[in-house]
Amino acid sequence: MRHLTPARWQRLALIFDDALELAPDARAAYLDHACAGDAGLRADIDALLAADADSGGLPEAAEAYFPSLIAAAADSVESVPEELSTGTMIGPYRVVRELARGGMGVVYLAERAQGEFEQRVALKLIRGGLSSDEVQRRFLAERQILARLDHPNIAKLLDGGIATEGRPWFAMELVDGAPLLAWCDQRRLGVVDRLQIFEAVCEAVRYAHQNLVVHRDLKPNNILVSTDGRVKLLDFGIAKALEDGQAGGLTGGQEAPRTRTELRILTPEYAAPEQVRGEPVTTATDVYALGAVLYELLTGQRVHRFDRHTPAEVERVVCEKDPEPPSAAATRDVSASAARSTEPHRLRRLLRGDLDTIVLTTLQKEPARRYPSAEMLLDDLRRYRSGLPIKARPESRIYRLGKFVRRHGVGVAAGAALLLALLAGIGGTLWQARAAAREAVRAVAVKDFLVGLFQESDPAQARGRDITADELLARGIRRLDSALIRDPAVQSELLGELGKIHRELGLFPRADSLLERSVRLAGAAHGERSGPYAARLSDWATVLRRTGDLARAESLGRRALTLSRAVHGEDDLRVAQSAMELASTLAARGEVEPAESLYRAALAIGVRLYGPHHLEVAPDLENLGALLGEGKGDYAGADSAYRAALAIFERHLDPDHPKVLNVQGNIAANLGNQGRLAAAETLAGDVARRYRRIHPQGHPDLAWALHLQADAVAGQGRLAEAESLETAALALRRRYFGDDHSETMYSVNNLAIIRYRAGRLAPAESAFREAHGLFRKALGADHPITTTALNNLGAVLSEEGKYSEAEPVLDQALKLRRAKLGDSTPEAAMTLRNLGVLLHRTRRPDQAERAFREALAIYRGKLPEGHFRTAEALAGLGVVLVSQGRAAEAEPLLREALSIRQQALDAKDVRLAETRRDLGLALAALGRRAEAKPFLLEGCRVLVEARPAVRRSRECRAHL
Secondary structure (H helix, E strand, O other): OOOOOHHHHHHHHHHHHHHHHOOHHHHHHHHHHHHOOOHHHHHHHHHHHHHHHHHOOHHHHHHHHOHHHHHHHHHHHHOOOOOOOOOOEEOOEEEEEEEEEOOOEEEEEEEEOOOOOOOEEEEEEEOOOOOOHHHHHHHHHHHHHHHOOOOOOEOOEEEEEEOOOOOEEEEEEOOOEEEHHHHHHHOOOOHHHHHHHHHHHHHHHHHHHHOOEEOOOOOHHHEEEEOOOOEEEOOOOOOEEOOHHHOOOOOOOOOOOOOHHHHHHOOHHHOOHHHHOOOOOOHHHHHHHHHHHHHHHHHOOOOOOOOOOOHHHHHHHHHHOOOOOHHHHOOOOHHHHHHOOOOHHHHHHHHOOHHHHHHHHHOOOOHHHOOOOHHHHHHHHHHHHOOOOOOOOOOOHHHHHHHHHHHOHHHHHHHHHHHHHHHHHHHHHHHOOOOHHHHHHHHHHHHHHHHHHHHOOOHHHHOOOHHHOHHHHHHHHHHHHOOOOOOHHHHHHHHHHHHHHHHHOOOHHHHHHHHHHHHHHHHHHHOOOOHHHHHHHHHHHHHHHHOOOHHHHHHHHHHHHHHHHHHHOOOOHHHHHHHHHHHHHHHHOOOHHHHHHHHHHHHHHHHHHHOOOOOOOHHHHHHHHHHHHHHHOOHHHHHHHHHHHHHHHHHHOOOOOHHHHHHHHHHHHHHHHOOOHHHHHHHHHHHHHHHHHHOOOOOHHHHHHHHHHHHHHHHOOOHHHHHHHHHHHHHHHHHHHOOOOHHHHHHHHHHHHHHHHOOOHHHHHHHHHHHHHHHHHHHOOOOHHHHHHHHHHHHHHHHOOOHHHHHHHHHHHHHHHHHHHOOOOHHHHHHHHHHHHHHHHOOOHHHHHHHHHHHHHHHHHHOOOOOHHHHHHHHHHHHHHHHOOOHHHHHHHHHHHHHHHHHHOOOOOHHHHHHHHHHHHHHHHOOOHHHHHHHHHHHHHHHHHOHHHHHHHHHHHHHO
């Protein structure tokens, strides 16, 4: 077998990695080109591909087919000193000092000493003197695994290579923090705060499992928490890349049998029984380790304690001895409760019950009896923190009742007090039954008391306190249905208040029912041409709009506005409120011009009655801003209206008031529309954090904030993080709205966009088809939102190369957008740009140029300078011009596109890399090859590393 030098191995591995991305029938042509007549190289890669089919991974194949390479590397490190001195150069990095060492590796603090920017990293190398083939294999495997993981809670791989003495190395992001247990103990975090931190660990493990990686060595020292509270999972040194069939199962493909001596690479205190016995590991192995970490995090004690660390003792304890419940272990050391800011008896009571059950479920000896996945464990932890019944515990009525009472203690107590008060009131009323006047006074008093009580449940006042309890509201409804309150007018008003509170809590079906009854009773009490009847109609229309029943919402809204004008005249706040509600419904239906007219009329009424800075004026400004931005693309006008509303809200309300948060969320969305993505992310993240504190059990407003955050993150190219945020938003929207609601559809559509951007085209196409079908059914074929989904479907079909199917879809989307919104809107420009891409790829350059130029003209006229969408049109037009031999015209367009994208996108974003490459090609076409080279090299480096972009990387190699 040939001896491979490190340089040859790097070339071989790069070609091999690209070949794996191609279908088998497409590999031959690619390899012919990539190997460029090097028969030996081609033979080596063919051997690796054959080995990969059997072994399932590059490191295993390398060990089987090229032992000489690994042996040579092992020989070379035997002479390497155990420690590196300060100033030693490894690749482009200068060693500063040692940070940590483990069984096979040493981690150093290092600084980039080459290049145009500063960077501090954690640099990992194999320990000097280690020559084991197994160590080499595991180190290379760890580097390969880190390269495929991109998650905010996993330390990122930044660089890698082979040192001059033959030692492989890689650089990771430097985490300025402390190990999980020390970080929590230093801050004396309570149980709930520790659970919240631990949920981020579960998120990281869940993501790794989704990418077919089992960590196999989860322990507190491999989990760092930064000074600002961000969790980072480290050390994938013995991680395992699974086959697809193994990822979620418990009995996947077999690993090579382990010997007892392999215990040295495990941490017995956190190892699962199957690891100790040398049996196959799966995702359930990591679930067990998560349980062991959680056990220690909550109790201060390790789940396993050994008299001595012999293999026999380790196997006996881990495989045979059942752990004691955390609630019992927590009382063994009084310092544990102090570190958790509580007393021993309180800590024991906190852990007893659900937390005991959750932890012990993860620590079951048999993998099949544990949580099936980290996601299921995460779900139960969140259910516990929200006061909901956990799924690991068998349900019973007593258990569920107990959970409810604990979750709503204040509400249950208030309800009990209310019941006693009402019973006493009934007795008093019967005693005074002959005094009709006093009975009427008492009915008003009861009404005022109930209204005051239920208004405290409004989240605008409660801010997440337990007085928002469902039981308290349910008792109120039952009281209204009793014989106590006979007056339909009083019942109508109270039902209306209850309906609005349920609406703000996101409990829309019950709100719908309550407000329908309120309308009916208002008609009976006051007549159907009265002010109270009009007000109840408008309240009901709001619920119907928010549940997506826009046709009924518009019908009720028009009736309410007509009645209100007839009863109160034109210049009345109640007329303005009815006009505002109808305008919101019309805007949701895409009727932009009549909606704007109503918004401005309502705003004028408020300003005339109260002045420009009154609290009543702020919602009118906010609604007008939403229409200007989302409906008309007037982002500057929208920003002005939003900020005027925010100034009023902040003058009258506290910073965490829902109205303040809502308008800040709208400002964040508008910043994103203007291409100011970093600012949008910061503001949306802050809004989400505060909504989560106000609504710990979840709420539609939290889902909206997560959706805004996902949009801003995705726009900067951090797609894995964006997908995680949007998935959380979708889960909340499905919980509160169901699958057919428009807001749920927005999240489905947004997830499809993220997957499309990540190159996962087949699932993106499926999701876009689903979203378009749902929007079409709910809103109609010509609704702007439905057309957006149609445009997105056309774009993904084009990217898949399904041009004959994509073109009519995009033509139809453009026609609908022009008919509904006008010819010169950003929405029309977006479809024109997508058509330009398709026309260029199908070799119709003249038509492509016209489409791109029209899109660019619209973007320049409608969007702020430097908007990221303008860069899309600039880049597309530049590529078309280069293809026509007009590189001189293309160069300034591509430079402008590059400048915009450098400001808005992450350095590794594929779109930024494509623009660098395209500018390089334009310069090369102009004969300026030295100037072109750095653009081509940097663009191609990113494209080659982007696994979803194999077609792009192949094209890039051809250009080079």
